[in-house]
Amino acid sequence: xxxxxxxxxxxxxxxxxxxxxxxxxxxxxxxxxxxxxxxxxxxxxxxxxxxxxxxxxxxxxxxxxxxxxxxxxxxxxxxxxxxxxxxxxxxxxxxxxxxxxxxxxxxxxxxxxxxxxxxxxxxxxxxxxxxxxxxxxxxxxxxxxxxxxxxxxxxxxxxxxxxxxxxxxxxxxxxxxxxxxxxxxxxxxxxxxxxxxxxxxxxxxxxxxxxxxxxxxxxxxxxxxxxxxxxxxxxxxxxxxxxxxxxxxxxxxxxxxxxxxxxxxxxxxxxxxxxxxxxxxxxxxxxxxxxxxxxxxxxxxxxxxxx
Numbered sequence: 001x002x003x004x005x006x007x008x009x010x011x012x013x014x015x016x017x018x019x020x021x022x023x024x025x026x027x028x029x030x031x032x033x034x035x036x037x038x039x040x041x042x043x044x045x046x047x048x049x050x051x052x053x054x055x056x057x058x059x060x061x062x063x064x065x066x067x068x069x070x071x072x073x074x075x076x077x078x079x080x081x082x083x084x085x086x087x088x089x090x091x092x093x094x095x096x097x098x099x100x101x102x103x104x105x106x107x108x109x110x111x112x113x114x115x116x117x118x119x120x121x122x123x124x125x126x127x128x129x130x131x132x133x134x135x136x137x138x139x140x141x142x143x144x145x146x147x148x149x150x151x152x153x154x155x156x157x158x159x160x161x162x163x164x165x166x167x168x169x170x171x172x173x174x175x176x177x178x179x180x181x182x183x184x185x186x187x188x189x190x191x192x193x194x195x196x197x198x199x200x201x202x203x204x205x206x207x208x209x210x211x212x213x214x215x216x217x218x219x220x221x222x223x224x225x226x227x228x229x230x231x232x233x234x235x236x237x238x239x240x241x242x243x244x245x246x247x248x249x250x251x252x253x254x255x256x257x258x259x260x261x262x263x264x265x266x267x268x269x270x271x272x273x274x275x276x277x278x279x280x281x282x283x284x285x286x287x288x289x290x291x292x293x294x295x296x297x298x299x300x301x302x303x304x305x306x307x
Contacts (some may be wrong), residue, residue: 006225006243006290010238011106011229011281015115017073018084024144030073033081034062040080041065042120046088050105050117051097057113058097072123073145074116082259084120086127086146102230115228122230123147126160129232134158142256162234166205168194168239169287170216172246172260176291177216179258187269188276189259191284193236215249218242224290227283238283239269240291243287263296265302275305 007013019175023029033039034290040059044050051058052285070086091099102121106114123146133140138147140158149158170177170190179187194209196202207218221241229236261269266288269275277300278284292298 001226003223003225004055006228006286010225010227010283010286012115012230014111014114015119017075017077017116017119020073021147024073024147029209030145032072032081033073033076035060035067037083040072040077040082042074042082042084042117043089043093044121044124045091045099046083047099047101048124049055049099050121051091051094052100052105052108053097055108055110057109057117058094060093060142064093065123066247070142071146072108072120072127072142072210074120074123075111077116082116083125083184086142088125103281108226109132109145118228118230122162122228122233123160125230125232130158130161133202143269162228163204163233163234164196165193165229165236166209166239167191167287168206168218169211169291170210170241170243171291171295172243173293175246175260175262175265176288176295177210177214177243177248177258178261179213179255180290182256185276187274188278189257190278190282191262191287195234195285196237202239203238206241210241210243213250213254215247217244219244224287229283233267236283238287240287247301263292263298266292266300271306296300 039062043060071083073088074082074084105117130149131140133154133156134261135156136154138151138153140197142149148279178191180189192210192213196205203221208219210216210218218241221239224238224240229235246260276287289300292300
């Protein structure tokens with residue numbers, strides 16, 4: 001399986017939307033999309049929750065919203081223009097809907113729609129956090145369908161921010177390295193992760209993060225897959241890696257514990273309830289799933305769970 005195929009299995013990556021990025025700077029084209037009778041609009045409430053009915057998103061049409069309502073252009077879905085409203089709406093606009101958080105949506109909706117909502121939420125998160133120019137402090141005006149912001153004074157352009165973070169499953173012979181933070185539920189372990197620093201390659205970030213958190217030296221790593229993670233604005237870059245040894249030293253205080261787990265230990269821990277893994281929403285789960293399948297022929301989804 002290629003990295004592109006593995007990426008498509010990750011949550012939030014399956015949206016078939018055509019973003020139409022080449023047309024965003026054309027105001028006449030955007031206006032035509034906005035007033036199209038076919039246009040659909042996604043709304044969020046003041047808590048960032050989206051309206052759901054059954055197994056799908058509840059959409060508003062142009063007749064339900066004011067012509068002056070500020071919108072972000074997301075793209076086209078099978079030729080249909082798709083927007084999101086910038087301002088939160090009242091639940092009264094969609095009284096039959098259930099308003100759900102992005103994490104809940106990821107568990108309940110078809111993957112393509114979950115990816116679309118994640119895209120809309122990520123753009124809104126950037127807009128909420130980027131209201132003034134980082135150079136002169138003056139207010140910013142959103143342009144290009146909400147995908148750019150221009151300073152009213154110095155005219156500098158600001159672009160949506162995505163923070164790159166590596167996440168890695170490290171192996172040594174027949175075991176993989178997992179860690180846990182003190183705030184997590186008892187028994188929960190995950191793969192190691194951390195943000196990429198300026199001037200750092202992805203491989204260097206993998207080596208540094210693993211060494212900083214556990215004292216383990218990584219001798220090689222390979223790209224596995226990626227996942228947008230809009231909580232609020234990260235791109236998770238997944239790797240598999242090989243370690244030179246197993247001597248763990250918790251050096252930077254980020255982890256409460258780190259351990260080497262064999263496939264049999266993972267199977268036993270899930271079975272008796274002493275081990276919990278990350279949610280299937282996360283790329284961490286997919287990395288552990290990949291390692292178990294490749295190294296031990298074990299299908300994580302089929303392993304029995306306590307309770």
